[in-house]
Amino acid sequence: MTRRVVFRRFGEVDVLEVEETIVRKPGPGELRIATAFAGVNYADVIARRGFYKWAPPFPTCVGFELSGTVVEVGEGVTSHTVGDRVAAVTRFGGYADEIVVEAARAWKVPDGMRLEDAAAIPAVYITAWQSLMEVARIRAGDTVLIQAVAGGVGLAALQLAKKVGLRTYGTASSEEKLELARAHGLDHGIDYVRLDFEQEITRLTNGRGVDFVLDSLGGTGLRKGYRCLARGGLVVTIGAAGVAPPSRDPVSFLRAGVELVKGGVYHPFQLIEDNRGIAGVQVLLLWDDLPRLDRAMARIFEWWREGAIKPHVDRIVPLADARDAHRALESRKTRGKLLLACAGAAGGAG
Numbered sequence: 051m052t053r054r055v056v057f058r059r060f061g062e063v064d065v066l067e068v069e070e071t072i073v074r075k076p077g078p079g080e081l082r083i084a085t086a087f088a089g090v091n092y093a094d095v096i097a098r099r100g101f102y103k104w105a106p107p108f109p110t111c112v113g114f115e116l117s118g119t120v121v122e123v124g125e126g127v128t129s130h131t132v133g134d135r136v137a138a139v140t141r142f143g144g145y146a147d148e149i150v151v152e153a154a155r156a157w158k159v160p161d162g163m164r165l166e167d168a169a170a171i172p173a174v175y176i177t178a179w180q181s182l183m184e185v186a187r188i189r190a191g192d193t194v195l196i197q198a199v200a201g202g203v204g205l206a207a208l209q210l211a212k213k214v215g216l217r218t219y220g221t222a223s224s225e226e227k228l229e230l231a232r233a234h235g236l237d238h239g240i241d242y243v244r245l246d247f248e249q250e251i252t253r254l255t256n257g258r259g260v261d262f263v264l265d266s267l268g269g270t271g272l273r274k275g276y277r278c279l280a281r282g283g284l285v286v287t288i289g290a291a292g293v294a295p296p297s298r299d300p301v302s303f304l305r306a307g308v309e310l311v312k313g314g315v316y317h318p319f320q321l322i323e324d325n326r327g328i329a330g331v332q333v334l335l336l337w338d339d340l341p342r343l344d345r346a347m348a349r350i351f352e353w354w355r356e357g358a359i360k361p362h363v364d365r366i367v368p369l370a371d372a373r374d375a376h377r378a379l380e381s382r383k384t385r386g387k388l389l390l391a392c393a394g395a396a397g398g399a400g
Contacts, residue, residue, distance in 0.1 A: 081120050089388075
């Protein structure tokens with residue numbers, strides 16, 4: 051028997067519960083992993099509230115990234131052996147002490163990398179990589195505005211942008227968060243509680259705007275971010291944290307709808323006339339694109355070895371306290387990555 055965290059109805063954090071379960075043996079091409087750390091992402095919160103269309107049915111176990119140690123290999127697996135330290139992605143189920151995943155979606159952790167850092171990489175760094183390297187195709191000398199720059203994806207995107215040679219602008223809700231981002235190379239920080247970030251970008255760029263915006267806000271933030279673009283610029287949107295309703299009650303839905311409308315509707319002719327663009331990235335849909343995943347993880351690990359990538363783990367919460375992890379994420383006070391410590395965490399040092 052092993053543990054996992056599930057919910058059997060949508061709602062607040064109290065719907066999360068720990069249950070005992072039996073993990074099946076790995077089939078052909080699969081691995082059974084003793085989970086050390088599982089990543090906690092805002093998508094998990096949205097799924098718990100009932101607004102994530104890709105979430106599995108009840109009882110739902112969320113979590114789609116983890117690190118740990120291979121304890122059993124299925125038939126035909128030659129890429130991994132028992133005892134390998136791995137980082138892996140899965141279509142949910144990550145909040146568990148053990149899990150079976152396809153070997154093709156698990157990567158050996160580089161020597162010297164801690165398992166907690168390995169668990170902090172897949173979701174946020176692949177999101178940032180796809181957004182900046184593949185969609186925006188950033189180049190040295192470009193400029194980028196990163197919303198929520200002290201969050202998990204924000205810090206990952208910042209590190210990639212600095213590695214390539216961009217001038218970076220970032221927003222956060224406090225000076226403390228901006229100081230963290232500056233420690234990771236942020237050039238210009240904007241406290242959006244005190245300042246209007248659109249006006250600040252106009253001022254800081256002498257009216258030109260930025261080449262790219264990485265948007266995770268939606269709603270009003272998306273509209274203002276679009277207006278921050280220079281001619282020929284592109285917004286890459288990865289979420290709508292500023293729009294997602296906190297619950298399923300009618301008032302929350304109405305408020306979310308109003309904020310969604312504030313984000314605007316962008317007709318192709320408007321994009322042509324503005325000479326600007328909007329693109330979207332949904333990281334879970336990349337899990338099936340194995341060649342792309344392999345390329346991204348190989349380069350991310352390479353840049354980690356070079357010292358350009360440094361995962362920032364804000365805190366580690368025991369698996370049994372998953373409710374506390376969700377509370378922390380919903381508070382918007384976390385910085386960088388939040389992890390759950392599972393049964394295999396004792397072997398986390400590399």
